[in-house]
Amino acid sequence: MPPRYCTFLHPKPALPKTRYFLSLIQDQELGDEGYEIKVTDESISVAANKPGGLFYGIQTLRQIGVKKNENTEFAEVTIRDYPQFGWRGSMLDVARHFFSVEDVKQYIDDIAYYKMNVLHLHLSDDQGWRIEIKSWPKLTEVGGKTQVGGGGGGFYTQEQFKDIVAYAASRFVTIIPEIDMPSHINAALASYPELYCKGVGREPALYEGIEVGFSTLCRNSKKAEELTLKFVGDVVKEISAINPSPYMHIGGDEAHVTKKEDYIAFINAFKKIVEANGKQMVGWDEIAQGNIGAGDVVQMWHSKEYADSAARKGARILLSPAKKVYLDMQYDSTSKLGLHWAAYIEVDESYNWKPEDIVPGLNADNIIGIEAPLWAETLKTMNDVEYLAFPRLPGIAEIAWSPKNRDWNEYKVRLARHAAQMEALGFNYYKSPKVDWAK
Ligand code: TNX
Numbered sequence: 305m306p307p308r309y310c311t312f313l314h315p316k317p318a319l320p321k322t323r324y325f326l327s328l329i330q331d332q333e334l335g336d337e338g339y340e341i342k343v344t345d346e347s348i349s350v351a352a353n354k355p356g357g358l359f360y361g362i363q364t365l366r367q368i369g370v371k372k373n374e375n376t377e378f379a380e381v382t383i384r385d386y387p388q389f390g391w392r393g394s395m396l397d398v399a400r401h402f403f404s405v406e407d408v409k410q411y412i413d414d415i416a417y418y419k420m421n422v423l424h425l426h427l428s429d430d431q432g433w434r435i436e437i438k439s440w441p442k443l444t445e446v447g448g449k450t451q452v453g454g455g456g457g458g459f460y461t462q463e464q465f466k467d468i469v470a471y472a473a474s475r476f477v478t479i480i481p482e483i484d485m486p487s488h489i490n491a492a493l494a495s496y497p498e499l500y501c502k503g504v505g506r507e508p509a510l511y512e513g514i515e516v517g518f519s520t521l522c523r524n525s526k527k528a529e530e531l532t533l534k535f536v537g538d539v540v541k542e543i544s545a546i547n548p549s550p551y552m553h554i555g556g557d558e559a560h561v562t563k564k565e566d567y568i569a570f571i572n573a574f575k576k577i578v579e580a581n582g583k584q585m586v587g588w589d590e591i592a593q594g595n596i597g598a599g600d601v602v603q604m605w606h607s608k609e610y611a612d613s614a615a616r617k618g619a620r621i622l623l624s625p626a627k628k629v630y631l632d633m634q635y636d637s638t639s640k641l642g643l644h645w646a647a648y649i650e651v652d653e654s655y656n657w658k659p660e661d662i663v664p665g666l667n668a669d670n671i672i673g674i675e676a677p678l679w680a681e682t683l684k685t686m687n688d689v690e691y692l693a694f695p696r697l698p699g700i701a702e703i704a705w706s707p708k709n710r711d712w713n714e715y716k717v718r719l720a721r722h723a724a725q726m727e728a729l730g731f732n733y734y735k736s737p738k739v740d741w742a743k
Pocket residue numbers: 516557558588605630632643679680681
């Protein structure tokens with residue numbers, strides 16, 4: 305059997321080929337997303353069980369083709385390839401700085417090129433609310449107008465969100481919407497002060513700084529709890545109606561001013577609301593404190609203990625270890641963009657790790673996949689986004705796709721050769737000193 309190749313490789317160029325075949329076949333081993341490429345001196349063929357597999361075969365061809373003047377040349381090769389994880393994603397924080405529909409589409413193209421199939425959109429935070437909710441219009445009229453450092457913010461209408469979802473679907477990318485609750489909710493509280501618990505957390509006012517954990521939904525009386533859950537119910541209902549994915553992300557992180565008993569009650573209530581709207585709950589690892597179980601997805605970002613306890617409760621774990629895959633972490637102390645509360649993450653650090661080593665005791669069945677978050681406190685433009693995403697994202701995408709043993713010394717040579725592709729696509733990538741780009 306020919307070897308399985310990983311995300312990108314560069315065989316030696318051969319003669320230009322002229323005949324192309326795409327075919328749907330039945331080949332159990334390839335699954336829903338795998339493909340087989342055969343390049344001979346007469347033809348290039350891609351075969352797969354499903355259209356998604358054909359799409360991924362074509363992405364591989366885009367990566368292994370070598371441009372020669374007007375032509376793209378391919379070496380004779382057979383590649384059989386299929387992913388180890390079904391959730392291979394990135395998250396874009398459109399709350400701290402707003403990114404336009406066109407920007408989000410660009411990012412969808414960027415991640416789809418590396419065979420990622422999930423884009424998680426962080427649609428609300430203390431600094432801004434980014435999705436139209438018809439039953440609570442002030443969320444965007446008031447809470448949509450701010451972002452970190454000023455500059456006006458913005459939001460997506462429901463029609464625009466549907467357009468993003470459709471664009472993503474045409475590239476086999478699923479959009480996962482996140483409304484971050486019960487904390488990171490200041491933009492909503494500033495829009496509807498009646499949702500605020502007097503004296504708990506900071507008095508709500510539009511906010512353009514970058515502190516975290518100072519806001520909370522209210523549960524200090526029966527009436528307050530009812531209003532909060534009415535709000536959450538309306539928001540989740542409207543989003544679920546335009547979200548064809550099976551999932552709704554409810555946030556759940558850094559609820560520093562929410563009492564523990566309120567936090568747990570909220571997570572349990574959110575789960576019921578999400579399920580009543582036909583979705584499965586996703587949340588950051590703190591939601592492991594709630595009454596969660598099979599069907600829920602827990603996004604591990606900092607706590608092995610929460611991830612372990614979530615897995616014991618039957619939830620599946622989405623790996624986003626901040627020290628490895630937080631794309632907003634600076635590369636080193638000289639990086640002009642990004643933060644460094646978790647670590648400085650050079651390109652080798654983001655590549656050299658194994659999913660099964662992140663949380664001791666987790667086995668492959670507990671892990672649903674890998675997601676690389678890009679928080680946007682310091683990012684204003686797509687140029688900024690690309691500078692932090694590239695070249696770390698391709699390596700993380702490879703870890704999500706391919707179970708091979710990783711060797712930085714082998715990878716860094718492939719990555720250097722891949723610079724030609726990143727340049728052809730116009731990516732503003734970081735020229736890490738750890739890679740010999742000239743080769
Ligand atoms: C932590 S990670 C956060 C975000 C920040 C990020 C910055 C997580 C679940 N919460 O609110 O944007 O750090 O790196």
